[in-house]
Amino acid sequence: MERKWGILLALPAMIGLVMFTVVPVIASFFFSITDWRIGNEMTVIGFDNYKTILTNDPTFTKSLYVTTYYSLFSVPICLAIAFMIAFLLNQKVRGLSVFRTIFYLPTIVPSIASTMLWLWLFNPDFGLLNSILESLGLPESRWIYDEATAIPSIVLMSTWSVGNTVIIFLAGLQAVPAHLYEAVEVDGGSAWRKFYHITIPSMTPTIFFNLVMMIIGSFQAFNQAYVMTQGGPNNSTLFYVYYLFRTAFTETKIGYASALAWILFVIVMTLTFIIFQTSKKWVHYEGSNK
Amino acid sequence: MSDVSVIVRSKRQVTALGFIKKPARLVTYFILIIGSLLMIMPLVWLLRSSLMDNAQIFIFPPQWIPDPFQWSNYPEALTTVPFGTYFLNTMTIEVFVLAGVLVTSVITAYSLARLRWAGRNVVFAGVLGSMMLPSAVTIIPLFILWRELNALDSLLPLIVPAWFGGGAYIGQGAFQIFLLRQFFMSIPKELDEAAYMDGGTPLTVLWRVVIPLSTPALIVVGIFTFIDVWNNFLEPVLYLNSEENFTLALGLATFKGLYNAQWGYLMAASMAMVAPIILLFFIGQRYFIEGITLTGIKG
Structure with a gap:
């Protein structure tokens, strides 16, 4: 009976998994070895798309560079800021729930609304950011409208919505066993020793989880380019997924875009694999290393 | 101890x-x-800009308090393009997706967490895998699929997957199933035995035991799904062409193109989209925190 019901109840999801994940993944790979454009005949051309992308597509190189730059820049900063906020919130502060609400609030703002808002904050002439810079006597910036500052600006914007990460860190910090801190206290250890020898090692699984999620997320940045910059200026914010989207749905080069998608897939998988491998060296799971 | x-x-x-x-x-x-x-x-900047006319917005140094309050920004911004229609479309999607997600993620999670059958680990692995899969890989074939089914420019591509464990957008359904599975596994199995003794089927157990004990988790799933539908942008951009089918998120992005420098209007429209979510957040705050913690830590 369990078997019958088990299969029956999981059936919709199994159909969904096949229809909306497995078949599309296979189809995507098949498209990637064709020269298909919507409206044209489809010819299988082997790995030509991949060859072109990897050897002769400056836009691909640029978008990969932009995305990597964004990822390398935003992930550590967001991770560090979120950790710091969570750490401070964990110091038995009064009004914890008020602070927690405030730090989480930006995260629930719909991304389309927050890109709209930041577009206005970045406005070089009347935006909030430049008026703050000016009131501090600092030189103004062109923010997302300047090639050099466009990505850093988008990183700044991403630090605004680290709420999820903060909450996950906070929960992790609250779960650090108190007796570990006591042990350091008994030995006369300083606050710094507690932080370095207890907090950080106990938090490595949580840091690891957030790190993986953030890297995967950062490689899929799209809205900022679509709504704010259209990839500009001079392709400085041409995020990978935005390039892929444009290739597939503006230029209707389905085959070529599918190959782009598979390259992204391989990159994300490789990164995840590498992080998982190195994690054995720095992630301490409770029970395994005590 | x-x-x-x-x-x-x-x-x-x-x-x-x-x-x-x-x-x-x-x-x-x-x-x-x-x-x-x-x-x-x-957020304060958003609110204050939404209540200013152009003359006030373009003053330097900027003022924080609008003088006078330009309340008319709201009705004007929200009627120049049919935001009412966008709202109705979004709510239509909300209703069908919420129902679909709650039904399919509950039965799937229940099957994966509490019923023993060969192959369930494969299905669970598939669910987890689809969570890690970049949506960029599936989005092109899905577009082609809906195109072949003549369903482009309708709400169907945004609704149907939710009834097959697909959630509010690509990859999101897996997250809900995973969350519920973790929750269902924490309910003591002895409770099931009692229901089976009385001649119940797995369905009775689900209905009488598991669901009543899982209300907080179901609320978490409901709230997150609601927000994901509300915020979803990529798929409406992809599937919807004509204005009468636009969602709020898509409508807002289009509105930006039409009223480029009308920051008062743009901020009023954005605020109108943010406000319901903030309200929902304050009502369901503890479920938010629980939900993120539940998936984050056990993940």
Whole structure:
């Protein structure tokens, strides 16, 4: 009976998994070895798309560079800021729930609304950011409208919505066993020793989880380019997924875009694999290393 | 461990956790307050801009309090393009997706968590895998699929997957199934046995035992799904062409193209989209925190 019901109840999801994940993944790979454009005949051309992308597509190189730059820049900063906020919130502060609400609030703002808002904050002439810079006597910036500052600006914007990460860190910090801190206290250890020898090692699984999620997320940045910059200026914010989207749905080069998608897939998988491998060296799971 | 020692330990825990000493405590509050102000400032800026006319918006240095309050921004911004239609479309999607997600993620999670059958581990692995899969890989074939089914420019591509464990957008359904599965596994199995003794089927157990004990988790799933539908942008951009089918998110993006420098209108329209979510957040706050913690830590 369990078997019958088990299969029956999981059936919709199994159909969904096949229809909306497995078949599309296979189809995507098949498209990637064709020269298909919507409206044209489809010819299988082997790995030509991949060859072109990897050897002769400056836009691909640029978008990969932009995305990597964004990822390398935003992930550590967001991770560090979120950790710091969570750490401070964990110091038995009064009004914890008020602070927690405030730090989480930006995260629930719909991304389309927050890109709209930041577009206005970045406005070089009347935006909030430049008026703050000016009131501090600092030189103004062109923010997302300047090639050099466009990505850093988008990183700044991403630090605004680290709420999820903060909450996950906070929960992790609250779960650090108190007796570990006591042990350091008994030995006369300083606050710094507690932080370095207890907090950080106990938090490595949580840091690891957030790190993986953030890297995967950062490689899929799209809205900022679509709504704010259209990839500009001079392709400085041409995020990978935005390039892929444009290739597939503006230029209707389905085959070529599918190959782009598979390259992204391989990159994300490789990164995840590498992080998982190195994690054995720095992630301490409770029970395994005590 | 005896009860007494548990109490002693939990008391100690309270002293041990906050290990930063007094002077540092002031610094802690200082950083938290500055941080909070920085976090809240863009939202205040959004609100104040939404209540200003162009003359006030383009004053330098900027003012924080609108004078006078330009309330008319709201009706004007929300009627120049059919936001009412966008709202109805979004709510239609909300209703069907919420129903679909709640039904399919509950039965799937229940099957994966509490019923033994060959192949369930394969299905669970598939669910987890689809969570890691970049949506960029599936989005092109899905577009082609809906195109072949003649369903482009309708709400179907945004609704149907939810009824097959697909959630509010690509990859999101897996997250809901995963969350519920974790929750269902924590319910004691003995409760099932009792229901089976009375001649119940797995469906009775689900309905009489599991669902009543899982209300918080279901609310979490409901809230997150609602927000994901509300915020979803990529798929409406992909599937919807004509204005009468637009969602709020898509409508807002289009509105931006039409009223490029009308920041008062743009901010009023954005605020109108943010406000319901903030309201929902304040109503369901503890479920938010629980939900993120549940998936984050056990993940």
